[in-house]
Amino acid sequence: MNPKIAEEHAVQPYMAAQSRISEFAKNHDKKGRPHAMLWLSKVYGIPAGMYANQVWGTVYLSEGSEFGSQLQKRHLCSLRRILGVKNSTTNWAVLKECSQEPLQFFWFRASIRFFNSMLDSNSETLRRVLKADLHLASFDSSCWSAQVSNAFNGLQGSAMFKQKMLRGTKVPMREFICDLCFRHLKVWRELIFHVLAQ
Helix, strand or coil, rough: CCCCHHHHHHHHHHHHHHHHHHHHHHCCCCCCHHHHHHHHHHHHHHHHHHHCCCCCCHHHHCCCCCCHHHHHHHHHHHHCCCCCCCCCCHHHHHHCCCCCCCCHHHHHHHHHHHHHHHHHHCCHHHHHHHHHHHHHCCCCCCCCCHHHHCCCCCCHHHHHHHHHHHHCCCCCHHHHHHHHHHHHHHHHHHHHHHHHHH
């Protein structure tokens, strides 16, 4: 249940997957084809990195913490190596060039899917645990549902998502995913605004 421990577990299968991708590329002469390496990383490396961290890494769901996890740092190193760019290349530019989202996108989406599925669970125990955690969120910011609901900050529908979660009703996935993508594009909107203002 410790996000730091979960993250350490997630790094190992991710690095093993990247090693297998590298071996596959070497054996099939794909090292010089960045587009193929990026697709392999996206469809094989990222799912391997989701292990043990997809719903418990709440500390990395908030706006501004997209690049805080060791797994995200390793992922960006892999992408920079594929692109052949310097380590100083900005994180958002690397992700944009590779047409990839920060891992936060996958973790946050998995957390909301997990929450929605708990509401429909046929396990009465699980539903009662969720209800207790939602009740705890009103006075303890360290519980799971409080951390997830606080991570909605920065989303356009933040108030609505928080309200639904804390009332124990389903968060609409389509609206949430679109809103999360919009939040991730904020850095580019600010850059464009800054350029136009000059």
